Amino acid sequence: NAGVTQTPKFQVLKTGQSMTLQCAQDMNHNSMYWYRQDPGMGLRLIYYSASEGTTDKGEVPNGYNVSRLNKREFSLRLESAAPSQTSVYFCASSETGALNQPQHFGDGTRLSIL
């Protein structure tokens, strides 16, 4: 009964390095999301995928790319990490992209960029 699984749980990068955050869900959900959470800022949507094969920008997409590899997996890539991208990253999924579908979250990836 894993739900949404994120890997890794922690990561430290140097400025300029690249990194892919992985997310997988086992609930057969169509929609998946990537958020970042910073102190005092709540959660901000980076990218989302309403269904397999589609991706759309959220509120803060700059500096990130995503890939909806299949229905289960949605990855987030930082091509050239910057200190401003130090944050906690959460992946979520929902049955559909409609707001009346509750989102199920993973436990986050804590990313520090030096």
Add this chain to the structure above:
Amino acid sequence: LAKTTQPISMDSYEGQEVNITCSHNNIATNDYITWYQQFPSQGPRFIIQGYKTKVTNEVASLFIPADRKSSTLSLPRVSLSDTAVYYCLVGDHNTDKLIFGTGTRLQVFP
């Protein structure tokens, strides 16, 4: 973008009722309002959602006025385990983007 405003923090004692309000001035017309609870080092967890008037489930009630520009999460008889951060989530009317509130940190004391 829709601006969602919540109180930064609230304190309560065990057994009291707690009401947390979220103001959302540009909510999407047809979207639901959803509330989440988050404990340290965990992802947010769904609590309740509604479209209008009042919704109640086994853990909370949600009150939404007719203009839908705000919503109030009501936690009856809180316990120490309700200490967490609570977020509202709405859709923005202009962009259809999902917008989380900034969160309310609830501290429950014995």
